[in-house]
Amino acid sequence: MNICGFNRNRVLPEAQENNVKKHLPRPLSRVNGWSPPLHSFQALTWTTYLTMSIVTFGIFIPFLQTTWKRAANIVMGGVFTFHLIVHLIAITIDPADNNVRLKKDYMKPMPTFDRSKHAHVIQNQYCHLCEVTVSKKAKHCSSCNKCVSGFDHHCKWLNNCVGRRNYWFFFCSVASAAFGLLGMMIILLYVFIQYFVDPDELRTDPLYKEISSENIWLLFPSLWPVPVKTPVVLSIAVMVLLLDIAGFVLLGHLFLFHIYLSMYHSSLATLVHLS
Structure with missing residues (x-):
């Protein structure tokens, strides 16, 4: 039923349609991934990166023993920082x-x-x-x-094209993200296993000496300790692990696919050179 007496689905006559197109603003070329319009996938990318950084360094690495905690902070900090740098470069370069x-x-x-x-x-x-x-x-x-x-594809996550000028930064961004997720997966699996084997091994922070209940855990103990109960920690760990596995499968597949393409193009170039 047309309540307002206006047909929203009507089609303009061809002459009028062409006239409308002539008055529409013509599009501009985009310089890089920061050029408007921005893509919603960018917001999802940065939200995921920040979330993973917060839970990794603020919640789960503090559960490790002192020696492993230092090693995890160095390794994961290096991977996360490297990913941030190459990701920003891949976005910023004009391909x-x-x-x-x-x-x-x-x-x-x-x-x-x-x-x-x-x-x-x-x-x-x-x-x-x-x-x-x-x-x-x-x-x-x-x-x-x-x-x-050297066009490869238009990446919605970068909001930028991937070509000859930024391909390796894109590749390093994918590789570092996959390795970062793998590192998180290892830490989370250790926390899960250790919780069921010997949960006291996860309570190495000196602040736990002031807590008598074994059902209380500390989030962000190095900055602003937040006491929570066991179900909260386990729920966060399960959700992060599921997100981690999903991201690793997708990025791992993309990483292996681009390795295959690199090997294929290298073999093809060798055959052409020999012929």
Whole structure:
């Protein structure tokens, strides 16, 4: 029933539709992952990173014995810091083709592609949208509105294209994230096993000497101790472990896939060189 007497699904006549398109603002090319519009996956990425950092260094590493606690802080701190650096670099780098970065005006709106004049966006290494000559392995990304050198894919998690200029930073970001999740998994499994074998081994912090009840555990003992009961700690550990396993499976699969691609391209290049 049309309560307001207005048909929201009606289709404009072709002449009017073309007229509307002419008055729509033409899109701009995006420089990198910080260029608008930002993607919701970015917020999810940073939220997950912060959450994992807080629970790893604030909750679960403090359960380890003193020697292992220091080693875990150093190793996990290095992995998390390295991941943060390469992830930021992969986002910030402009992966566009050299001629695009040198000759293209990013503030200039993109022209409208006319398929009646050109069958493809790039023909004879000339991009009709970027209006520059590009390299052989360049591809025009519709999300970033520019040609990317050595285009691999457009990553929604980075909100940026992955190409020749930032591929290895992307690869290191995936690898460090996978190793970080693996390290968290090992720590969590140790905490679970030790809790059922000998929970006193998890209560090594000096603050536990002031607590008489074995049902009370401390979160963030190094900064601001928060006493909670056993079910709270176990619930947090289970949720984090499930999230950890899911992330590790996905990132591990992506990591192995890109290793396979690297080996495949290396073998192919060797065969071409020998022939």
